[in-house]
Amino acid sequence: MAQKIGIVTDSTADFPDGVIGRLGLNVIPVHVIVDGISYLDGHTISNDEVKSYLLENRDVSTSPPTPAEYADHFERLLGKFDILLSFHISDALSGCYKSARSALNLMDSKDADKIKLFDTGTVSFGQGQYICRAIDLIREYKSINGLDKRMSGFLEKSVVNFTVDNLAWLRKGGRVSAMSAIVGDMFDIKPIIAMKNGRLVPVDRKRGKKNTFKAMAEYASKTREGEAGGFDLWVGHCNALDDAAYLAGKLAGALNYPINDIIILEIGPTITAHTGPGSVGWSMMPRL
Template sequence: MTVKVVIDSICSPSTDLVEKYDIPIVPINIHVGDTIFEDVIEVDARDLYQKLENDEEKITTSAPSYERFLIEFKKSLDTHDDCLCMTVASTVSNTYSLAMKARDEFDEDKRNRIHVFDTNTAGPASSLLVMEAIEMANKGKNIDDILSTLNELKPNAKFALILSTLKYVQRSGRVGKVTSIAGDLFNIKPLIYLNNGEIKFFGRARGMNQGYKMMIDEFKKDTLEKEMIRVAISHSNVEEEALTLKNMIKEIYPDLSVDISPLTLAIGLHVGPGVVSIGYIYK
């Protein structure tokens, strides 16, 4: 039994892994002024972050059309027994519901071969679940075994990030302007995590270095003495800061592999440049 994994761009691992494993991506739409680009496929991250910082044009994002899912599902079923579509948490995007809508367009036989999986998280945490599924599929595991493992890991998949500024979150309407100005004035860096589909603030740091320590403390508390840990770091245009966080993880787990990749723009454009995030799963 063969399984093809399809993902939305918010779940995307690094470009190298996407190319190595030939992972089909349904991209989130990025609106720059009156022009629409596709996340991952058509955009220059540095250019967009520059436009965002300079407030040159209005930049927003939107979910992909369900027709894009239809196309990828059909391709997958033409060559594989089952298609596993993995999406960002349904609590923060309607991508999951669009994938389900596309699935419902097929006849019963094909519909039963399409499996839409809500990762209940985002960014690097979702990408780690994706890689777990792909590695199992490449070993010949069937869809039931893969889904069983994913459902076991999903409650322990956490995506955490530290905001360098509240300015961009304020633009999106998630915090008030006064709160944003006060936070930047006093160098307050909020820490946020997404786990089990729920976004929570778990701390406020005075400066990025204190924020990194708080993130690592949370990571260590969750993963200490666990039998399996996978971790990845994503950043919005600050690779050196991501390396700092990687070195802190290596001090705890010297033998642990830690991948670093750019944060998907579908998230990065809402939180702004200068953000470092960590995703991890464990059991």
């Protein structure tokens, strides 16, 4: 009899509407902390509430699930599955992976041996694409053996790229200095940030949204130079659907990609807390 495999992720991963249910994903909520009060992403706080709190200049931050919380989730899921594959945000950006690994030490060794943790090396819609591709590979090979090695090849050629409307939230998270944030907002300077080796790295900056989206599309085109084969393209946003649609159009033109095949999604509370309303980005993952 085939083993039942459960797919687990943190709420740091973002997906198109309906994908979580269709793929039967098990999402462990990150803590969203507002003025010192802890809420659970998607359970006791909504995305709209997080956006409102940010716009009200409330103190909003996030914290990983505790090892005990991970252990509780893992033990409950092992009542339904034989094996758990747990996919986490880049270890360089969050303590989720470390907390999940610590959880294994709290569990019976026989149960802990049934759980395989993955540091996806990415975040948000990039993390969502990583998980979807991993599921594709499991179905293709009908096995989880060698999955981490196969996924490393896909991750090397995947791209995540985003910008924010207001530098205040990146400043709060330590991504830019206070002076850079003040000057950037004063002159409408938008950073373009990419995932590189599991970390967020500024790759460009432009004045104004249209120049920024044009530069992001050019960046996408450069990443495909010399590359063959198809790829999936997602555009994510926080309360910025019109901007996301505009960026999708620019990406379609730059990549000669069918615009109707570009998936547009809204990022969830955990990532919203760090990038803020108006943030927009895209992710690209090679197909099988």
